[in-house]
Amino acid sequence: MAQNDSIGLLDRLIGFPSVSLTPNIALIEYVQQRLAQAGIRSTLFREASGTRANLFATTGPDGVPGIVLSGHTDVVPVEGQALATTSLRPMLCIVGEPTMMQIATGHKGKAAFQALCCGREGHSSRAPAYLNAIHVAADFVRGLRAAQDEVAAYGRQDPEFDIPYSTLHIGKIGGGKALNIVPNECVVDFEIRTVAGESADDLLSLGLEHTRKLMAADARDGRARAELPTIQQVTAYPGLEACVEPDVMDAVAASLPRETPKIKVAYGSEGGLFRQHLNAPVLVCGPGSIEQAHKPDEYVEVSQIKRCDEFLERLVVKLACY
Template identity: 40%
Template sequence: MIPSTPEILARLVAEPTVSRTSNLALLDYVEALLAPAGARIERFAHPDGSRANLWATIGPEGPGGVVLSGHTDVVPVEGQDWSGDPFTLVERDGRFYGRGAADMKGFVAAALRAALLAASRPLKVPLHLALSYDEEIGCIGVRGLIEALAARPERPALCIVGEPTGMRIAIGHKGKLALKACCHGQEGHSALAPNALNALHLGAAFITALQARQEELAFKGARDADYDIPYSTIHAGMMRGGTALNIVPNRCEIDFEIRNIAEDDPLKILEGITADAETIAAPYRNRFPTACIEIERVSGYPGLATASDAPAVRLLSRILDHDDPTLKVAFGTEGGLFHETLGISTAVCGPGFMDQGHKPDEFVSAGQLSRCDAMLARLIDVLEAGDP
């Protein structure tokens, strides 16, 4: 008997697959579900072997097919005031509560159930499942899987990324660059502070420069009215430096990011920020030769800009139970990587809402899961007919 989506979701939530920790037990459960149904399964592991991507195919071999893409990792629960165990799924008043219920194990559960249903049908076009790790820290894990697929002569035709959109079709999101600025000063005794170079002061000047660049983007940059914030953004999230009050710090680190709309080139924005860093540090080098602000790229992913009449959008429009207009979402997804690296038409559509994710008592409603199940059932009909 095929388990229900909530039953599968309960098993997925029970695995505390926080980013950078193992997801192998969850993948073992997935394989135990899919392998007896005849799915062809591959894993693409992280170099240390602690976690992996999983690729599963139901139906005929060959090119084409539709990918259902989801990530298995979740954000941490530390410091959050949950009303119960975050890793035990609880149903209450038509909602399913648990870490990852919305982002995005609800969709993964529905996709697994759909794969089991598809296994009993004579599909003419294959159904693929792509389950990744470490999405929450910059879409890092899925790259190994996508690179392996890119090296193959046969590729899928379409991709549906099941991030929570309230079951509406999302055709765009911003790209992201995660960066680290390291400010190098010269340490000294705080009683003689003017004889040293305070790295925190360099960092403060750098953050001021970031603010100025943000103002420029907000008032003079390109705009896309489909986004809540209709322009590219620059954000400083963390600043670290100093060891004691009476020591002038010689090092300061700032973690910052660029989130760009399609009309802006993030590398061009970064060029301006790098020039600002040099402008800040250069005047000090006569007295402090090692003064500098070094910028390191930590991670990043491309944005998604799918045409409203693209194949993935047309397919979703056929199998959804509504004709709501498309939208663009504020959060990033792996969709840009599937589109950019594999060249396949990609859109985002999944159950729940992102404003429920990443917070205590995260939930997805039973109604949203039911609508996702219905959408995927219609997808199976399309794959059986051979007309995606």
């Protein structure tokens, strides 16, 4: 595809509203139409509301291993959906994420959780007589921070990541109804990202153990003993450790400029799921930098689009030789 064609297509695609958890069906149907015009068959998988969907497209002869190119308009729920075919046998999956067109061979796993911290409600004029759920949440946050300190000092390390250890991150806290009411509920949203060899469940248990000790200390100070937060897992995906056959890796590397580095990325992707469920080798590679993502005026440099076009064109030529 010519560079101007790629930029024109991107200009059309970003014109569709597709914010997380809002309808993306107009964009998906447009892509399906473009694929049909090129003679590429596709199957649309609608989410229960019918306003969001995933699209699976395939080209080339059936029964012959090929390459999966995976991208997203944004995250779409996939519960209850099945692959369009059980005969999918990729020789390689390439997940399109911003790597500056470097070859990413791995990323951390992630689990997202929500903690419900409970207290006992009452008027704030008698606050010490009640149990403040926000105080319970504060103990839990301190427990997670203590676990993070322990993991950073003594946990498994992977020096290929810029942050070489597993991380525990608190992203959102909400609690309380009014200033003059001791709150009986507080919700903490948090995530755990793990390097290979560590489990999010184990790190969560470590954080709860630190929380238990902090709460016990509070009880000795005279505050009524609280229950540990109730934890619900919201989402999870496995980490990625690429295991790619040398000839396939050589074909990918030869489609990129010489000396293109192999890296690991801090963010996650569907690559770990492909590796787990398709038993296929997976790499992450795409234009742009994560440094420009998820912020105002995010962008991808035109030079990166050009490098991506060249990579895909060379890869197609090499595939034709298999």
